[in-house]
Structures are given as C-alpha cells and as structure tokens.
Amino acid sequence: MTAAISTTGRRFSPENVRLAKVMAQELGIPYIARNRESIEELREQHGCSLILVAKRGLLVLDTPDGELFFHPNMAHLRLKNLRLGEGDHMVTAMDLRAGMSVLDCTMGLGADAIVASYAVGSGGKVTALEIHPFVAAVIGYGLGHSLGDNYDMHEAMRRIRVLSADYLDFLCSQPDRSFDVVYFDPMFRHPLMESANLNPLRGIADHRPVSPEAIAEARRVARHRVVLKENSRSMEFERLGFTEMVGGKYSRIRYGVIKV
Numbered sequence: 649m650t651a652a653i654s655t656t657g658r659r660f661s662p663e664n665v666r667l668a669k670v671m672a673q674e675l676g677i678p679y680i681a682r683n684r685e686s687i688e689e690l691r692e693q694h695g696c697s698l699i700l701v702a703k704r705g706l707l708v709l710d711t712p713d714g715e716l717f718f719h720p721n722m723a724h725l726r727l728k729n730l731r732l733g734e735g736d737h738m739v740t741a742m743d744l745r746a747g748m749s750v751l752d753c754t755m756g757l758g759a760d761a762i763v764a765s766y767a768v769g770s771g772g773k774v775t776a777l778e779i780h781p782f783v784a785a786v787i788g789y790g791l792g793h794s795l796g797d798n799y800d801m802h803e804a805m806r807r808i809r810v811l812s813a814d815y816l817d818f819l820c821s822q823p824d825r826s827f828d829v830v831y832f833d834p835m836f837r838h839p840l841m842e843s844a845n846l847n848p849l850r851g852i853a854d855h856r857p858v859s860p861e862a863i864a865e866a867r868r869v870a871r872h873r874v875v876l877k878e879n880s881r882s883m884e885f886e887r888l889g890f891t892e893m894v895g896g897k898y899s900r901i902r903y904g905v906i907k908v
C-alpha cells in the first residue's frame with residue numbers, strides 16, 4: 649500500500665509539521681506539505697491509499713474505511729470495572745497479577761494492552777506487537793503521548809513497549825519462558841460487525857489465521873498461560889488446542905486458555 653504523511657489542511661502548527669517530518673523519516677514515507685487540499689485530493693495527487701496526518705500533536709491514519717486514531721476511552725470502562733473489583737474476562741483468562749509480564753501479539757488499537765498494563769501494574773511489563781507499521785505508529789505514538797483519563801490509565805499507557813513486528817518472527821526470537829502470558833486477539837474469522845471501532849482497521853489489518861506453529865512458539869515462550877480471544881462460536885479454539893474457556897455466558901466473545 650502506498651502512503652504519505654501530512655498535516656491538517658488548516659491551522660496546522662509548526663509542532664505538527666515537525667512531527668509529520670520526523671515520522672516520515674522514521675516510517676520511510678514521503679512528507680507532503682499541505683495547503684488546503686482535502687485528503688481525497690491528496691490521495692489522487694500523490695497516488696496514496698493511506699495518508700497519515702499529524703493532528704493536534706498526535707497521528708491519525710486516514711484509510712478508505714475511515715480514520716484510525718488512538719482513543720484511551722476504549723479501555724476506560726474496563727479499568728473502572730477493575731478498580732471497582734468487578735473483574736475483566738481477559739484479565740481472568742490471563743490470570744494476571746501485579747508484576748507479571750505480558751506479550752500482546754496483536755496490539756491493534758491498544759485497548760487490551762492498556763488493560764493488561766494496568767492489571768500488572770508498575771512492576772509488570774507489557775510488550776505489544778503490531779504487524780502494520782502505520783497502525784503501530786499511530787497507536788504507539790498515542791500510547792506514548794496522549795493523556796490518559798486519569799493517572800493510573802496514563803501510567804499504564806506509558807509503560808507499554810510497542811514494536812512493529814510479525815508475532816511469529818518475534819516469538820521465534822525469544823528465549824523459552826520469557827513472558828508470563830502470551831496473548832492473541834486476531835481479526836476474527838467471522839467478524840462481529842457491531843465492533844464499529846475496528847472498522848478503519850478491517851481493510852488494512854493482517855487477517856491471516858493464527859497458525860499451530862505460532863501457538864507452539866507461544867507455549868514455549870510463555871511461563872504461565874497462552875490466551876486466544878475469538879468469537880464465542882469460533883472453531884479456532886479447537887483447531888489450535890484451546891480447551892479451557894473464559895467469558896460471560898451471553899457474551900459473543902470468548903477467551904481460550906492454555907495453561908503451560
């Protein structure tokens with residue numbers, strides 16, 4: 649996919665121009681000085697399907713399916729539930745406790761990584777991988793620079809280490825038993841279309857199914873658990889050897905657990 653980076657069309661600040669130029673260099677894509685062209689005009693003029701925009705000190709990815717941006721609110725309710733002692737199915741499936749380390753193989757928009765980071769606390773460690781370099785850039789930059797709703801969320805966001813990488817390559821490069829939990833939340837085989845926040849991701853995300861090889865590597869790298877999130881009726885759990893399930897009775901989402 650061809651891509652470029654620019655700023656907003658009006659009232660762009662020198663800081664945003666600087667950010668766009670730095671990211672252009674980092675990502676190896678052209679910087680386009682913006683006048684008053686619309687995103688559509690930029691797409692046509694420069695033959696790009698994806699345009700990154702430096703906007704209000706953050707990055708937005710303009711895709712043909714809408715804008716992808718970092719939004720801390722996606723984890724807001726889940727952190728609130730954890731604070732109130734009401735739990736979270738993902739945290740239960742991972743059996744997270746303070747000080748643990750988590751490898752989130754599929755960062756996407758970063759909500760699960762924030763919840764995991766909050767659950768393991770300041771003594772824990774979350775590494776989040778995302779194969780799409782622009783998704784990794786937008787969400788990674790947001791986690792590192794956007795304000796959390798409150799101090800705890802803010803700190804949880806800042807502690808996440810983001811890498812743009814293929815999880816299979818990354819897993820193969822890790823020593824045995826180097827993370828407590830290895831987590832996969834792939835694009836579902838049968839998507840739940842009501843998850844509208846994932847819409848801008850659908851056209852650009854990597855949709856390949858998780859391979860048995862990746863699960864074998866995850867089992868080697870995990871000390872405690874391997875967890876897979878999928879549609880509750882998915883056959884992926886069986887195919888990949890997940891026999892224990894966690895999730896709400898009426899929820900359309902399940903977490904498959906392998907205890908290692």
Ligand SMILES: C[S@@+](CC[C@H](N)C(=O)[O-])C[C@H]1O[C@@H](n2cnc3c(N)ncnc32)[C@H](O)[C@@H]1O
Binds near residue numbers: 753779813853854
């Ligand atoms: C459903 S989204 C994850 C959503 C995420 N858990 C959240 O809370 O926002 C799946 C993401 O995994 C990424 N992905 C798929 N295959 C990957 C791979 N082999 N390595 C790294 N990331 C991958 C996709 O590009 C997509 O962004």
